[in-house]
Amino acid sequence: MAIRELSSLEKYLGLKKPNKYTTQGDRKVPVLQNNNGPPLVGLVTVACHLVKESKRAELLGSSAESRAVVQQWLEYRVTKLDGGSKEDVRTILKELNTYLEDKVYLAGNQFTLADIILYYGTHSLIVDLSVQEREQFLNVTRWFDHIQHMPGVRHHLPPVAVLRNRIYTGRHH
Amino acid sequence: MGFGDLRSSSGLKVLNEFLTERSYVEGFVPSQADVAVFDALSAAPPADLCHALRWYNHIKSYSSQKKASGSVRPGGVADSTDSAPKASSKDEEDDDDIDLFGSDEEEDEEATRIKEERLAAYAAKKSKTAVIAKSSILLDKMEECVRSIVMDGLVWGQSKLVPVGYGIKKLQINCVVEDDKVGTDILEEQITAFEDLVQSVDVAAFNKI
Numbered sequence: 001m002a003i004r005e006l007s008s009l010e011k012y013l014g015l016k017k018p019n020k021y022t023t024q025g026d027r028k029v030p031v032l033q034n035n036n037g038p039p040l041v042g043l044v045t046v047a048c049h050l051v052k053e054s055k056r057a058e059l060l061g062s063s064a065e066s067r068a069v070v071q072q073w074l075e076y077r078v079t080k081l082d083g084g085s086k087e088d089v090r091t092i093l094k095e096l097n098t099y100l101e102d103k104v105y106l107a108g109n110q111f112t113l114a115d116i117i118l119y120y121g122t123h124s125l126i127v128d129l130s131v132q133e134r135e136q137f138l139n140v141t142r143w144f145d146h147i148q149h150m151p152g153v154r155h156h157l158p159p160v161a162v163l164r165n166r167i168y169t170g171r172h173h
Numbered sequence: 174m175g176f177g178d179l180r181s182s183s184g185l186k187v188l189n190e191f192l193t194e195r196s197y198v199e200g201f202v203p204s205q206a207d208v209a210v211f212d213a214l215s216a217a218p219p220a221d222l223c224h225a226l227r228w229y230n231h232i233k234s235y236s237s238q239k240k241a242s243g244s245v246r247p248g249g250v251a252d253s254t255d256s257a258p259k260a261s262s263k264d265e266e267d268d269d270d271i272d273l274f275g276s277d278e279e280e281d282e283e284a285t286r287i288k289e290e291r292l293a294a295y296a297a298k299k300s301k302t303a304v305i306a307k308s309s310i311l312l313d314k315m316e317e318c319v320r321s322i323v324m325d326g327l328v329w330g331q332s333k334l335v336p337v338g339y340g341i342k343k344l345q346i347n348c349v350v351e352d353d354k355v356g357t358d359i360l361e362e363q364i365t366a367f368e369d370l371v372q373s374v375d376v377a378a379f380n381k382i
Contacts, residue, residue: 101223102223102227103227104196138193138194142193142194142196145194145201149200149201151380
């Protein structure tokens with residue numbers, strides 16, 4: 001799963017030569033063997049490395065604050081999302097929903113790696129949500145729909161159809 | 174895509190509903206339609222219309238970014254966006270403002286706007302340019318002029334008319350560009366040279382082949 005994400009990320013970044021990845025342990029942590037240096041372990045580590053390699057450092061945030069926010073969400077992906085259980089899913093979605101109420105992207109007004117990585121991470125969750133639940137987490141749905149439509153981001157993941165007309169309008173808050 | 178009078182609270186409510194599930198007024202990228210609606214708003218939406226407020230702050234950050242980066246010709250963008258939305262927002266009610274653009278054949282108001290926008294920092298091999306025409310008659314002429322721009326490494330593709338909203342249409346034309354030979358700057362300059370017909374140029378999409 002993580003390896004596919006990294007190759008999608010490579011395609012998005014326009015990196016010409018795809019890297020070879022291996023995995024480590026039961027949790028299938030991705031490993032990138034660099035020619036010269038030590039191997040890089042971990043989804044976030046490798047992803048950040050790829051971004052820097054493709055000279056798209058702005059994807060990591062353009063100010064110190066936004067860089068910190070990007071790192072925060074990258075960490076969130078690995079600790080909460082990947083490590084979480086089924087019950088945590090609702091908590092995660094609620095958190096994301098509240099957070100995204102006044103932001104278009106996770107870092108505020110700029111599209112960053114955090115959006116990409118969290119998009120990959122939440123895809124399986126969103127797919128399983130019922131229509132009612134999607135309307136409950138309206139901001140997450142909006143953000144998700146936005147990211148999946150961005151050119152070049154969605155490679156290996158099927159698009160999730162988001163209904164335009166809200167059915168459960170009474171629950172809008 | 175009318176939101177009603179955006180200076181009234183009912184119009185703002187419609188906008189808010191619309192933006193509940195969308196990040197931008199049209200499609201998934203910021204466009205002139207967003208700028209048009211943004212300018213039509215007299216002030217920031219109230220905090221209880223959280224989606225409108227979110228969108229407003231987002232578009233606001235774009236305009237400050239654009240001006241700061243200096244990649245936009247401020248005169249061109251500011252003037253065209255000021256004049257176009259004012260005319261277009263009134264367009265819903267009366268047709269008098271069509272004279273602003275000198276075309277009174279059509280019920281639809283068509284305005285030429287070229288906006289310069291940097292969507293991606295990386296050079297593109299293929300890019301789409303959107304050029305907005307003054308009137309339906311002049312549109313063909315304008316397309317001719319655009320196609321007459323001949324450069325080594327530039328090939329024009331198909332074109333189509335795309336409605337932008339508020340009765341405004343733009344000419345969207347494809348072109349394949351080789352990075353080394355042609356830069357989008359040069360291309361946009363040449364298109365903008367047809368000052369009478371072309372108000373602004375916008376690069377709608379960059380695709381690398």
